[in-house]
Amino acid sequence: MNVFDKIGAAKLRAVITDFYDRVFGDVMIGFLFQGKDKQRLIDREFEFTAGFLGGKDIKYSGRPMREAHAQSPIFGGHFERRLQILRETMRDHAVDDEVQKVWLDHSYALRSQITSDKGSECKDTSVVATPALPDPDRPVKLGRKW
Numbered sequence: 001m002n003v004f005d006k007i008g009a010a011k012l013r014a015v016i017t018d019f020y021d022r023v024f025g026d027v028m029i030g031f032l033f034q035g036k037d038k039q040r041l042i043d044r045e046f047e048f049t050a051g052f053l054g055g056k057d058i059k060y061s062g063r064p065m066r067e068a069h070a071q072s073p074i075f076g077g078h079f080e081r082r083l084q085i086l087r088e089t090m091r092d093h094a095v096d097d098e099v100q101k102v103w104l105d106h107s108y109a110l111r112s113q114i115t116s117d118k119g120s121e122c123k124d125t126s127v128v129a130t131p132a133l134p135d136p137d138r139p140v141k142l143g144r145k146w
């Protein structure tokens with residue numbers, strides 16, 4: 001049994017449909033999908049995912065990943081958010097563990113084709129001012145008497 005058979009076409013389509021409903025309505029990344037054809041995205045994502053899970057006779061008919069995302073201002077946080085929504089959707093549909101793993105691993109591996117943003121964490125500490133520590137030898141003066 002290949003990985004695709006552990007989810008099957010009908011369930012895969014149901015998961016992807018729910019996933020895109022959540023993505024389009026999401027406060028953080030929904031705006032990136034404004035004006036996009038949801039049904040078309042569901043159809044392409046279904047073909048794409050079925051393909052790498054090992055579905056037979058299903059061929060991806062969309063653009064390459066890099067090209068499809070080149071016009072969208074996608075940052076690392078947007079990428080992470082989409083993955084989080086995918087994780088939650090799969091969990092809510094009780095998707096088989098191996099399918100979940102293969103799907104998430106495959107998504108992570110595509111990161112550099114989707115966004116050129118290197119990291120999602122805030123590593124730049126140069127803009128954070130270090131607060132001056134109080135001088136331990138100076139008595140603390142209270143500005144106001146209560």
Ligand code: HEM
Nearest residue numbers: 029032033044045048062063068072078079082107110114
């Ligand atoms: C591994 C992660 C991802 C996969 C597998 C994926 C998959 C896809 C697929 C199959 C399409 C359709 C391509 C076509 O129409 O030819 C698409 C389009 C799109 N994706 Fe992604 N995507 C990923 C990440 C993201 C992220 C992180 C965002 C934004 C948060 C995003 C936003 C979009 C948008 C806005 C489109 C429509 C582009 C257009 O039609 O102009 N995608 N994606």
